[in-house]
Amino acid sequence: MIKPVSLNEVVRDMADLIEVSLPKRVSLALHLASDLPYVAADSGQIQQVILNLVTNGAEATGGAGGLVAITTGVQHLERDSLTDFSGWHVEPGMFVFVEVTDTGAGISTGILEKIFDPFYTTKATGRGLGLAAVLGIVRGHRGAIHVYTEIGRGSSFKVFFPVTEEAPRLEDPAAPEAGWRGRGTVLVVDDDAEVRTAAALILEYAGFQTRVASDGDEAIRTFRDDPSGIVAILLDMTMPGKCGEETFRALRRVRPDVKVILSSGYNEHEATERFVGRGLAGFIQKPYTPDALISAFRTALTGEPPEPGPG
Ligand SMILES: Nc1ncnc2c1ncn2[C@@H]1O[C@H](COP(=O)(O)OP(=O)(O)OP(=O)(O)O)[C@@H](O)[C@H]1O
Ligand SMILES: [Mg+2]
Numbered sequence: 001m002i003k004p005v006s007l008n009e010v011v012r013d014m015a016d017l018i019e020v021s022l023p024k025r026v027s028l029a030l031h032l033a034s035d036l037p038y039v040a041a042d043s044g045q046i047q048q049v050i051l052n053l054v055t056n057g058a059e060a061t062g063g064a065g066g067l068v069a070i071t072t073g074v075q076h077l078e079r080d081s082l083t084d085f086s087g088w089h090v091e092p093g094m095f096v097f098v099e100v101t102d103t104g105a106g107i108s109t110g111i112l113e114k115i116f117d118p119f120y121t122t123k124a125t126g127r128g129l130g131l132a133a134v135l136g137i138v139r140g141h142r143g144a145i146h147v148y149t150e151i152g153r154g155s156s157f158k159v160f161f162p163v164t165e166e167a168p169r170l171e172d173p174a175a176p177e178a179g180w181r182g183r184g185t186v187l188v189v190d191d192d193a194e195v196r197t198a199a200a201l202i203l204e205y206a207g208f209q210t211r212v213a214s215d216g217d218e219a220i221r222t223f224r225d226d227p228s229g230i231v232a233i234l235l236d237m238t239m240p241g242k243c244g245e246e247t248f249r250a251l252r253r254v255r256p257d258v259k260v261i262l263s264s265g266y267n268e269h270e271a272t273e274r275f276v277g278r279g280l281a282g283f284i285q286k287p288y289t290p291d292a293l294i295s296a297f298r299t300a301l302t303g304e305p306p307e308p309g310p311g
Helices: 007-021 043-060 130-140 193-205 216-225 244-254 290-302
Strands: 002-005 026-031 039-042 066-077 093-102 144-150 154-162 185-189 209-213 230-236 259-264 282-285
Touching: 002 007, 002 043, 007 026, 007 043, 007 066, 007 093, 039 043, 039 154, 043 066, 043 093, 043 130, 043 154, 066 154, 130 144, 130 154, 130 282, 130 290, 185 193, 185 216, 193 209, 193 230, 193 290, 209 216, 216 230, 216 244, 230 244, 230 290, 244 259, 259 290, 282 290
Parallel strands: 026 066, 185 209, 185 230, 230 259, 259 282
Antiparallel strands: 002 039, 066 093, 093 154, 144 154
């Protein structure tokens, strides 16, 4: 749920969790700026961003161990610093940043250009989803990411969120995302009938109409049927037959600007880096809550962080 949040509070609230999740050989340092302005954000998603970046930082230090630091601050981004590392443009203005720095191995140029691709990993047991999720969340918040890295010295991922003028409300709306209604038809593609039905129900509850497809070929046929009536597609990554990657490409050939939200399960390891997912409208990890699913569609379709709901 989007509301005015303090990044410092988010970091402080999760510091204990981070502390216990880090290996003993990695120490954590916090440098939190005083008097940070608020940002309009989903604090759960911000936590996920920080956790993914800290995990990567710790993993980058390898066996030797090292330091991971979380720094917050305020910065004005000018026009020329607005194309971030991922090629995404944001409006100039004041931003709050959270920067995660590690003393790890650094990232070589060839790898650097792929790190945000879904399923790109250099780790034996990595899923390659951490940074894809980070990028999706940051874009959903109209933010930006800058990456600095030096081989042998470490890396720093600096995530910017636009400052909001709004002050936090004392009471949160009872039902998150309750205020927003979707419109149009969503195509739900999943080989798992239960997931398909649940996702369709949630989306209908949020105001969408839905169509379903149980594999890639059916999805493509359904979309070809009505390319302009379908406003967005929820696409499962791993399916028998045509995989998510092929299906994604084919759907984009039918209509290049189609909004595709990729979903992927925890236990499915896509072994390769075949999927080049730039151009995805969103990414959601299974299992997801109804709210997370609606939020993903809301950000993908409105392109802006939702207004805080009725208070
Ligand atoms: N701080 C970092 N230092 C060095 N390399 C990094 C760092 N962060 C990311 N990378 C590189 O980017 C790749 C992709 O990162 P990402 O978090 O998306 O996936 P992963 O960590 O491999 O797997 P997962 O996060 O799904 O467990 C990593 O495999 C690694 O090669
Ligand atoms: Mg990771």
